[in-house]
Amino acid sequence: MSVKTLTINDTPVAVEAGATILEAAKQAGITIPTLCHLEGVSDVGACRLCLVEIKGINKLLPACVTEVAEGMEVQTETAKLREYRKMTVELLFSEGNHVCSVCVANGACELQDMAVTVGMDHSRFSYRFPDRPIDISHPSFAIDHNRCILCTRCVRVCAEIEGAHVWDVANRGEKCYVISGLDQPWGEVNACTSCGKCVEACPTGAIFHKGETTGEKTSDPGLLDFLVTARKKQQWIR
Amino acid sequence: MDKIRFATVWLAGCSGCHMSFLDLDEWLLELAAQVEVVYSPVGCDLKIYPENVDVCLVEGGIANEDNLELIHLVRKNTKTLISFGDCAVTANVPAMRNMLGGAEPVLKRAYLELGDLQRQLPHEPGIVPELLEQVLPVHEIVPVDIFMPGCPPDANRIRATLEPLLKGEKPLMQGREMIKFG
Ligand code: SF4
Ligand code: SF4
Ligand code: FES
Numbered sequence: 001m002s003v004k005t006l007t008i009n010d011t012p013v014a015v016e017a018g019a020t021i022l023e024a025a026k027q028a029g030i031t032i033p034t035l036c037h038l039e040g041v042s043d044v045g046a047c048r049l050c051l052v053e054i055k056g057i058n059k060l061l062p063a064c065v066t067e068v069a070e071g072m073e074v075q076t077e078t079a080k081l082r083e084y085r086k087m088t089v090e091l092l093f094s095e096g097n098h099v100c101s102v103c104v105a106n107g108a109c110e111l112q113d114m115a116v117t118v119g120m121d122h123s124r125f126s127y128r129f130p131d132r133p134i135d136i137s138h139p140s141f142a143i144d145h146n147r148c149i150l151c152t153r154c155v156r157v158c159a160e161i162e163g164a165h166v167w168d169v170a171n172r173g174e175k176c177y178v179i180s181g182l183d184q185p186w187g188e189v190n191a192c193t194s195c196g197k198c199v200e201a202c203p204t205g206a207i208f209h210k211g212e213t214t215g216e217k218t219s220d221p222g223l224l225d226f227l228v229t230a231r232k233k234q235q236w237i238r
Numbered sequence: 239m240d241k242i243r244f245a246t247v248w249l250a251g252c253s254g255c256h257m258s259f260l261d262l263d264e265w266l267l268e269l270a271a272q273v274e275v276v277y278s279p280v281g282c283d284l285k286i287y288p289e290n291v292d293v294c295l296v297e298g299g300i301a302n303e304d305n306l307e308l309i310h311l312v313r314k315n316t317k318t319l320i321s322f323g324d325c326a327v328t329a330n331v332p333a334m335r336n337m338l339g340g341a342e343p344v345l346k347r348a349y350l351e352l353g354d355l356q357r358q359l360p361h362e363p364g365i366v367p368e369l370l371e372q373v374l375p376v377h378e379i380v381p382v383d384i385f386m387p388g389c390p391p392d393a394n395r396i397r398a399t400l401e402p403l404l405k406g407e408k409p410l411m412q413g414r415e416m417i418k419f420g
Contacts, residue, residue, distance in 0.1 A: 100420025101331060101389030103420065106420040112418065116417060116418055121416075122321065123328070127333070127375070129372065130337070146337075
């Protein structure tokens with residue numbers, strides 16, 4: 001095993017080659033805010049919350065998909081990064097329709113928590129109020145696209161852990177949204193095993209159990225990592 | 239020192255933020271001793287927003303012509319304008335009508351499609367304020383000095399916001415206690 005040494009916020013860190021900056025930071029006890037990252041599945045760099053500064057590189061790079069390199073000097077808490085993170089969260093709030101007070105995930109939402117973390121007390125961007133659909137065709141679950149932040153966690157758990165690959169991403173820009181099957185109503189997608197993993201993975205109230213009302217969704221994203229560890233290492237630990 | 243001239247206004251919101259304000263219970267007596275309440279649906283009978291207001295809590299988004307007129311007056315006459323609660327800060331539930339498009343589809347839906355008897359659109363110029371095309375947060379219309387999210391912000395958050403202002407200091411809106419939405 002070859003090892004790379006680098007510094008994160010001036011702290012020296014040694015990690016296995018091939019590790020991401022996010023993994024290296026975790027090992028060093030440094031928290032980098034994330035939304036699309038989910039333990040147990042691959043990373044895609046969708047949310048841009050984990051952006052870091054690296055000496056000698058004049059653009060910000062996402063820690064979850066950037067591999068460590070020998071001698072790298074990483075900063076995770078500069079004023080510039082804090083400002084960008086706050087803007088990113090404001091953009092997520094203003095892009096969709098996040099009405100926390102009437103959301104199933106109120107009180108247990110990673111986006112809502114992230115607003116507190118980055119210190120967002122209002123959005124400097126105008127709210128778009130897009131017209132987005134809700135699909136309640138599945139017998140057990142529902143998806144409300146108003147609350148979707150396009151993190152693709154549902155896409156990845158379903159494809160990589162459940163092996164059903166029900167979800168995908170269609171279109172681009174403001175028309176971008178997650179689809180089930182071949183853009184069919186979720187309830188008509190035979191591939192769905194109704195395992196509920198996407199419900200646990202979704203960081204917001206976009207995917208939820210039918211019948212849950214305001215503040216009743218409690219998801220358990222750690223369950224997915226547990227399943228992966230159990231399968232790969234035969235260790236049933238949490 | 240002159241007493242702080244204090245006001246609260248109620249725009250497009252459910253009045254829940256004002257109810258939460260009343261939850262301050264006995265602290266309201268302390269507040270009353272330190273401020274002069276110059277305008278408020280729950281604390282004063284004046285019908286016209288006065289001049290030289292020091293601190294104003296604004297509940298609700300901007301949904302109609304009345305809200306629009308009042309918020310401009312509030313801004314002109316107030317030193318510290320506080321967006322009070324999620325409706326003021328994000329437009330929140332009242333703005334869920336924005337997803338239907340403009341004012342017309344909303345009125346048609348409510349008064350024609352869903353009406354039972356005498357289906358007709360409300361139209362009383364000068365009496366019933368006209369709806370704006372969209373409900374907007376306060377800061378998209380006028381500059382706001384302090385944002386206090388929450389639906390509603392609980393009494394502790396309201397108190398923690400007002401207390402520093404009474405001493406002439408700016409509150410620090412930070413952390414779960416002060417800025418959680420919803
Ligand atoms: S319930 Fe399971 S199989 Fe169905 S879409 Fe969600 S993760 Fe995929
Ligand atoms: S539905 Fe949930 S998990 Fe899927 S992309 Fe949207 S926010 Fe992410
Ligand atoms: S966590 Fe890295 S881009 Fe989302």
